[in-house]
Amino acid sequence: MDKPCRLSERARRGDLMAALCPSRDVLKHLTSRWGVLVLLVLQDGTHRFSALRKKIGGVSERMLAETLQALEGDGFVIRTDHRVVPPHVDYRLTALGAEAAEKVAGLADWIEENLPRITKRRAKAG
Numbered sequence: 001m002d003k004p005c006r007l008s009e010r011a012r013r014g015d016l017m018a019a020l021c022p023s024r025d026v027l028k029h030l031t032s033r034w035g036v037l038v039l040l041v042l043q044d045g046t047h048r049f050s051a052l053r054k055k056i057g058g059v060s061e062r063m064l065a066e067t068l069q070a071l072e073g074d075g076f077v078i079r080t081d082h083r084v085v086p087p088h089v090d091y092r093l094t095a096l097g098a099e100a101a102e103k104v105a106g107l108a109d110w111i112e113e114n115l116p117r118i119t120k121r122r123a124k125a126g
């Protein structure tokens with residue numbers, strides 16, 4: 001059975017390979033389909049829940065709520081409840097979230113740029 005990683009071990013690259021290392025949860029939140037898309041949308045600034053849902057085609061209310069909660073829990077997103085009627089809640093990136101969004105945006109850009117090559121390979125394989 002794998003041991004949880006220690007702080008000194010987390011300082012080295014490669015800790016993601018340890019099954020019980022907490023960095024895996026962060027990786028899951030940042031690189032999930034919805035996590036990436038939320039980060040990309042929030043790069044443009046503060047958004048209300050309904051605006052996020054409209055911009056991210058195909059995401060259910062439940063999945064968006066869970067994704068936002070996970071990203072907020074990791075310190076990437078700030079949720080602001082304006083405590084008014086009707087309810088007004090919005091979301092924005094923290095400084096840490098902006099750094100993470102920049103990284104996943106690079107991956108998203110790479111995918112978009114290489115999509116023709118990828119789809120060509122898919123067509124050959126299947």
